[in-house]
Amino acid sequence: xxxxxxxxxxxxxxxxxxxxxxxxxxxxxxxxxxxxxxxxxxxxxxxxxxxxxxxxxxxxxxxxxxxxxxxxxxxxxxxxxxxxxxxxxxxxxxxxxxxxxxxxxxxxxxxxxxxxxxxxxxxxxxxxxxxxxxxxxxxxxxxxxxxxxxxxxxxxxxxxxxxxxxxxxxxxxxxxxxxxxxxxxxxxxxxxxxxxxxxxxxxxxxxxxxxxxxxxxxxxxxxxxxxxxx
Ligand SMILES: [Zn+2]
Numbered sequence: 001x002x003x004x005x006x007x008x009x010x011x012x013x014x015x016x017x018x019x020x021x022x023x024x025x026x027x028x029x030x031x032x033x034x035x036x037x038x039x040x041x042x043x044x045x046x047x048x049x050x051x052x053x054x055x056x057x058x059x060x061x062x063x064x065x066x067x068x069x070x071x072x073x074x075x076x077x078x079x080x081x082x083x084x085x086x087x088x089x090x091x092x093x094x095x096x097x098x099x100x101x102x103x104x105x106x107x108x109x110x111x112x113x114x115x116x117x118x119x120x121x122x123x124x125x126x127x128x129x130x131x132x133x134x135x136x137x138x139x140x141x142x143x144x145x146x147x148x149x150x151x152x153x154x155x156x157x158x159x160x161x162x163x164x165x166x167x168x169x170x171x172x173x174x175x176x177x178x179x180x181x182x183x184x185x186x187x188x189x190x191x192x193x194x195x196x197x198x199x200x201x202x203x204x205x206x207x208x209x210x211x212x213x214x215x216x217x218x219x220x221x222x223x224x225x226x227x228x229x230x
Contacts, residue, residue, distance in 0.1 A: 042210035050222055052223060054223045063123045067125070081131055082130070096154060129177075133148045164215065167215035
């Protein structure tokens, strides 16, 4: 472990410990805050970093763009957005892949929309990232300021691989939009809905969400430790 890595690890751990504690009020704040305490604390992964550039990590996400029509009802209602948060959901549908969700959005069969649907094989982007979706809190702060990610629960796939691709996508988005880790939140954060239920414990963020955040943090450190920027 070199000194630079050690100092970064200590700094990272310290910044996570500062502001420790659960959020006591889960209702959306009237204005988005980037200074509040994290929702939950976690132990950073000690796995050695596999350094790569942000663009390399983006390639690993396997992002495909299949944009909904600009004339679709949901996109007509959208506003322009500067993303300050990333909101993670899961589909609660064990019979549909990312491509099937994309088809449903393209055909306007759903009442809500979001930015990415992720499964074992792909991360499909449905709308531009500077445009609001409708996925978090009925048009309030969560929708107005966050990139929405739906994780598929297709029973023919392996959930862990979907979690991993989602963690990579979150880390890349953090880098791209300068979003702090504390603003990577579960849908629960906005409405206390049990979502993404596959990463909740007793219907709220706990051990599984901590694990997921540690993966996001790990991939973010992987791209930030890369000095060569290949
Ligand atoms: Zn949700």
